[in-house]
Amino acid sequence: MFDNFITVGTQVLELFILIALGFICGKTKILNEKAVKSITDIVLYIVCPCVIVQNFIRPFDINMLQGLLTSAGASLCIHILSIVIAMAVFHDKIPQKNRVYRFALIFSNCGYMSLPMQQALLGSDGVFFGAVYIVIFNVVMWTFGVWLSSGSGSSVSAKKILLNPCIIGMAVGVIIFLTSLKVPQIITQPIGFMAGLNTPLPMMVVGYYLSQSKISDAFKNGKAFVCVLFRLIVIPLLAFGGMMLCGIRGTVLITCVIAASAPAAAATTMFAAKFDNDAKLSVNIVTLSTLMSVLTMPLIVGFAQTASQ
Numbered sequence: 001m002f003d004n005f006i007t008v009g010t011q012v013l014e015l016f017i018l019i020a021l022g023f024i025c026g027k028t029k030i031l032n033e034k035a036v037k038s039i040t041d042i043v044l045y046i047v048c049p050c051v052i053v054q055n056f057i058r059p060f061d062i063n064m065l066q067g068l069l070t071s072a073g074a075s076l077c078i079h080i081l082s083i084v085i086a087m088a089v090f091h092d093k094i095p096q097k098n099r100v101y102r103f104a105l106i107f108s109n110c111g112y113m114s115l116p117m118q119q120a121l122l123g124s125d126g127v128f129f130g131a132v133y134i135v136i137f138n139v140v141m142w143t144f145g146v147w148l149s150s151g152s153g154s155s156v157s158a159k160k161i162l163l164n165p166c167i168i169g170m171a172v173g174v175i176i177f178l179t180s181l182k183v184p185q186i187i188t189q190p191i192g193f194m195a196g197l198n199t200p201l202p203m204m205v206v207g208y209y210l211s212q213s214k215i216s217d218a219f220k221n222g223k224a225f226v227c228v229l230f231r232l233i234v235i236p237l238l239a240f241g242g243m244m245l246c247g248i249r250g251t252v253l254i255t256c257v258i259a260a261s262a263p264a265a266a267a268t269t270m271f272a273a274k275f276d277n278d279a280k281l282s283v284n285i286v287t288l289s290t291l292m293s294v295l296t297m298p299l300i301v302g303f304a305q306t307a308s309q
Contacts, residue, residue, distance in 0.1 A: 022207020049169025056173025
């Protein structure tokens with residue numbers, strides 16, 4: 001287990017060096033809010049779909065298809081489990097706070113934090129299966145997440161789900177994979193260039209937002225600690241145990257554990273602001289969970305790798 005911990009810890013440390021770079025750029029004003037929003041749009045609308053498509057450009061393989069379907073089922077079950085726990089654990093008297101706690105517990109940063117680690121630890125197969133987790137994440141977030149944050153189902157939009165860039169990228173990738181379509185190099189090369197930005201840009205964005213938050217506030221809220229404890233430790237361990245009982249092993253197992261062990265989603269703050277919930281609380285939870293994940297992710301993923309062997 002120690003070797004696995006060192007391997008995962010090294011990868012996480014590399015990511016946090018990039019986060020530190022973004023933090024420094026934020027503090028020195030090299031990055032500002034406008035620039036970061038533009039970078040976020042580039043990552044969301046261009047880089048993330050390119051990463052997904054790039055890893056689906058491969059000959060059709062029935063075993064990989066089975067793994068893809070298994071990953072989809074496991075991802076959905078993990079989100080359902082998270083929803084049940086969130087609804088059972090948090091009953092704050094202030095609805096605006098309650099919604100933030102629940103949202104942060106349910107939704108992990110499975111894009112920004114997970115894909116780079118899946119790529120580093122598991123290669124293209126990790127991203128192949130990890131892409132499905134992101135699709136399930138987006139579907140659940142834009143349905144249940146919107147209902148939870150708004151307190152009403154009227155804000156749920158099928159159009160936003162179908163036109164989500166990662167879901168479009170997944171659809172294109174699946175078509176390429178199922179048909180074994182040979183994509184010319186003049187197209188794959190630019191896709192590869194853009195996909196290569198998936199690690200540095202998201203990590204710098206996370207670092208920038210950390211630089212703009214008052215980190216000391218994140219450590220003063222007991223309920224925030226409970227939320228982060230469930231997000232970083234309880235959920236991934238329960239997910240790991242459930243998948244082991246179901247006979248899921250190998251790359252699919254570790255891919256889902258990585259995604260489930262990621263800190264609270266950056267969307268926690270975006271949804272809190274959009275639906276007039278407690279945005280300051282959301283920043284504190286995202287900050288706290290991101291900082292603590294530098295220790296918990298190596299432990300959880302290293303344990304999963306060792307225990308599943």
